[in-house]
Amino acid sequence: YGSAKITKVLREEKVPTASWLNFTRYGTFAHIFEGKPDSKRYEWTISVHNRQSTVSFKSKKKVRKPESEWFRVENTHEPIIDKEVFYRVQEQIKSRRRQTKEKATPIFAGLVKCADCGWSMRFATNKANKTPYSYYACSYYGQFGKGTCSMHYIRYDVLYQAVLERLQY
Template sequence: MIEDIEAGKINCVVTKDLSRLGRNYIMTGQYTELYFPSHNVRYIAIDDGVDSEKGESEIAPFKNIINEWVARDTSRKVKSAFKTKFAEGAHYGAYAPLGYKKHPDIKGKLLIDDETKWIVEKIFSLAYQGYGSAKITKQLRAEKVPTASWLNFTRYGTFAHIFEGKPESKRYEWTIAHVKAILKSEVYIGNSVHNMQSTVSFKSKKKVRKPESEWFRVENTHEPIIDKEVFYRVQEQIKSRRRQTKEKATPIFAGLVKCADCGWSMRFATNKANKTPYSYYSCSFYGQFGKGYCSMHYIRYDVLYQAVLERLQYWAKAVQQDEEKALN
């Protein structure tokens, strides 16, 4: 809509009431009092009796504040209700985790799915043998093991946009992220863990991971698929498996380098086939899905290191010469 307003295609915006325009009173006020007038756009809020063509509504700013308060209060109540459900240890996802199915009579109760639990057992078995997530992913693809999304499609018809008209290989398109998520999930030892992440605030949909001390963990809520000894052994292996260069040095840019096109993390790797081995970064999204999704975005580690070093040296020198000017 904003693009159409900027292009002059829209000269009137109508909403049921002010809350439909926005519940952040500062941003709502910015649109109604600054943005719309500056672009010659008429704004009408039907139920609130607001019509910019007939003059400003004196009550509008107060209603915007009330709308934000209502949104904040609703968010608080919803979170409180979910916390109560979390404490019960029930599962409230749209789908049961791979290897499980929902109980037909008891809401939130998980039952082992005998048709798919073998996939979970296979993944943990490989991990227990020392396979890393990348190697497990390759083997699952090679053996044409169906993904959870494909199984949900065959059972419920969901994810049709992903599979209909696509090649058969799409059914077995496991990713490293999928495998890691399964290996780290306590659901497979019979625990229910919730509240692991939350939104920054009721005004933002951005999610952040919470510290483990704030998680809701309820043990033994359903029958486990994986033995606890196996599960915790795999967790130890995951923690101890750190990517290292040939010189055993941890890459200093780990987790910091992102693909400019897709936003995924850049994958660190070492080319050992060359006479002089070297390390590099490439798009992990491209690495998992191929050319149809992103491009490689290859950059050598030493080139990136030198570029960052030179930039740091430039700013360090600038601060030494004139700190106030450099910071401003």
């Protein structure tokens, strides 16, 4: 499963989050759970804590933090799979290229990142026009909507031409 499906399964099976377990064990994250319904303890999200922050308290613009600043809470749950399998799958995910419905593999898949938030840009095709075209768009904006990032977008043919010209140069 991907992270969204795993999140959905964890919520449906009412598996408590790592922050809830830390709250019950050590009293941390109390501000998250005080006065909230019991369902809050099962609210899994796709995001990993402290991987990003806002530019300032005045701006809602998100920026990705360096990995050294991320919060990791390890060994809060029994592992679903062993570490060796997990890391092998992570390597496969990094190198995978999905085929489109037209059986084409976008050559920039996994390589194009949003200039503002640093998230990967998703590949899509607009078939509503007379002449369909493919493009990359910020997946953070697409997943979380307005206010998280803006609709960064580049057409596939424009990106392809720019990379080709740079390589030829």
